[in-house]
Amino acid sequence: xHLTQETDYAMRIIYCLAxxxxxxxxxxxxxxxxxxxxxxxxxxxxxAGAGLVNSYKGMRGGYELARPADQITLKxxxxxxxxxxxxxxxxxxxGEDCNRGMSGxxxxxxxxxxxxxxxxxxxxxxxxxxxxxxxxxxxxGTPD
Amino acid sequence: xHLTQETDYAMRIIYCLAxxxxxxxxxxxxxxxxxxxxxxxxxxxxxAGAGLVNSYKGMRGGYELARPADQITLKxxxxxxxxxxxxxxxxxxxGEDCNRGMSGxxxxxxxxxxxxxxxxxxxxxxxxxxxxxxxxxxxxGTPD
DNA sequence: CTTAAAATATACCAAACTTGTATATTTTAT
DNA sequence: ATAAAATATACAAGTTTGGTATATTTTAAG
Numbered sequence: 001x002h003l004t005q006e007t008d009y010a011m012r013i014i015y016c017l018a019x020x021x022x023x024x025x026x027x028x029x030x031x032x033x034x035x036x037x038x039x040x041x042x043x044x045x046x047x048a049g050a051g052l053v054n055s056y057k058g059m060r061g062g063y064e065l066a067r068p069a070d071q072i073t074l075k076x077x078x079x080x081x082x083x084x085x086x087x088x089x090x091x092x093x094x095g096e097d098c099n100r101g102m103s104g105x106x107x108x109x110x111x112x113x114x115x116x117x118x119x120x121x122x123x124x125x126x127x128x129x130x131x132x133x134x135x136x137x138x139x140x141g142t143p144d
Numbered sequence: 145x146h147l148t149q150e151t152d153y154a155m156r157i158i159y160c161l162a163x164x165x166x167x168x169x170x171x172x173x174x175x176x177x178x179x180x181x182x183x184x185x186x187x188x189x190x191x192a193g194a195g196l197v198n199s200y201k202g203m204r205g206g207y208e209l210a211r212p213a214d215q216i217t218l219k220x221x222x223x224x225x226x227x228x229x230x231x232x233x234x235x236x237x238x239g240e241d242c243n244r245g246m247s248g249x250x251x252x253x254x255x256x257x258x259x260x261x262x263x264x265x266x267x268x269x270x271x272x273x274x275x276x277x278x279x280x281x282x283x284x285g286t287p288d
Numbered sequence: 289c290t291t292a293a294a295a296t297a298t299a300c301c302a303a304a305c306t307t308g309t310a311t312a313t314t315t316t317a318t
Numbered sequence: 319a320t321a322a323a324a325t326a327t328a329c330a331a332g333t334t335t336g337g338t339a340t341a342t343t344t345t346a347a348g
């Protein structure tokens with residue numbers, strides 16, 4: 001029912017990198033976000049594999065955003081961690097026999113598709129630059 | 145990430161009762177919906193406990209909707225099965241320390257709350273009478 | 289008043305998913 | 319050469335989900 005903890009962490013990690021604006025090693029990120037180092041590394045690996053962050057090996061290595069924060073959306077992070085699978089019902093998943101052996105698709109499918117699409121659109125419309133701005137507004141009391 | 149299978153089944157069961165308009169025993173429902181009898185009984189028990197369906201023991205017993213289909217929303221079914229817990233992030237769950245030991249709540253909370261609220265509103269606005277109409281329209285080719 | 293058809297209560301189990309850890313290897317700036 | 323970093327791969331504990339089993343209670347009908 002929820003975004004997984006891993007997705008939540010991934011969002012926080014990207015947010016952290018967006019906020020710092022600099023290259024950071026996994027230890028710093030994990031300390032700042034209070035996520036275990038190992039799990040941070042696992043997530044960073046996925047984010048790097050998907051091209052959202054660049055990774056640098058060796059001394060002075062670490063991670064940085066692969067592009068400016070205003071070009072990374074929440075939806076992109078979600079897709080990396082949950083594999084393009086965000087859908088409110090598994091009825092929408094490929095290969096799912098949502099009508100249980102009967103021909104056609106089930107009565108609910110159109111509705112689930114509509115809701116899923118709305119959520120995805122919202123998440124596609126929000127970048128990490130927006131999130132940084134939200135945080136600033138939050139602290140100064142400006143409404144969203 | 146998804147509504148659980150159980151929620152999906154519960155929706156189909158209520159839909160089935162709405163469509164038949166009569167009292168049905170669990171075996172008939174389970175056969176029609178292609179859900180195992182045992183699991184159907186479990187779900188029907190929850191729906192009866194929550195007052196969405198009435199149950200009758202003994203011979204000629206079975207289940208029927210506790211009120212007309214236009215007074216039962218998808219949201220009500222969701223709440224019965226997933227316990228008022230539908231939220232896109234567990235950040236919104238009671239007792240969740242979403243800011244990981246730091247004071248206040250996390251940057252994402254407002255956003256998750258907004259999205260969750262939108263989904264819940266959509267589901268609250270759709271009754272099983274609407275779903276029956278959708279099915280009819282689907283078969284006659286009328287768009288939603 | 290007996291019987292069979294139904295729901296109910298309770299407990300259990302297995303599979304899948306999530307979260308997290310461990311170990312060994314590779315890369316690279318200094 | 320070395321130490322600090324990422325990477326690859328595998329493993330495992332914990333939780334949730336999906337589903338089953340058994341025994342009991344209720345009730346219409348004969």
